Amino acid sequence: MKFAWPKPRSVTAYVGEPPPAGLPPGRPPVDPPQATKAVNRAVSSFRMTPPPPAKLGMDGGRGFPRRGSATYGLRMEFRPLTTADLPLTRTWLARPHVAEWWDGPIALEPGLRQVLAALEGEAIGYAQSYQAVACHGDGWWLDVDDPGVHGIDQFLADPAKLGQGLGAQMVRAFVAELFADPRVTRVQADPSPANGRAIRCYEKAGFRRVREVVTPDGPALLMHRDRVGP
Secondary structure (H helix, E strand, O other), rough: OOOOOOOOOOOOOOOOOOOOOEEEEOOOOHHHHHHHHHHHHHHOEEEOOOOOOOOOOOOOOOOOOOOOOOOOOOOOEEEEHHHHHHHHHHHHOOOOOHEEEOOOOOOOOOEEEEEEEEEEEEEEEEEEEHHHHHHHHHOOOOOOOOOOEEEEEEEEHHHHHHOOOOOHHHHHHHHHHHHHOOOOOOEOOOOOOOOHHHHHHHOOOEEOOOOOOOOEEEEEEEEEEEEEOO
């Protein structure tokens, strides 16, 4: 994945009160100023409250690996990133397999949900999520007007753990936590088209390829995973 420096610089976050009324389904067309106001109302209704931890099961869909994998039965959890974690993330970012795809440092950003992924208590990677419509001011995702769309970026810290299905496990668990908020309608990812490992990881985690796009950080493959209805 092209782990470009986080898209949102001033993101209004993503969980909290009842579903926003700013952009109801089937709304009539509106002119751009009205559309902007509607998006702003919807964005402002979200606040940065972490969702409750996902209840993990043994089927690989909620944080546990699938049967037969090397990490089957080990619990995946997430904890909020803190200032004390930043030296560790700097070490991770210096590793070649991370530096190849992630540009810039990791710093605490009020509008991001930033977490460390831990397997049986051991920190194994970093993940973050952002609300797509809140990134318009930085030139990102201008064609998205649904406040329920959230994007993710993530990486595994240890190159020795690549190729074992652990990345897909981490993505599945993180997405499950995002979908714990009923207002999240879609999770998107934007790996570099050249990053085959990340693309395969997202596909294993249930994402589908949509199209190649040009972002402020360059070409990306837009991938979606939509909420499945009850």
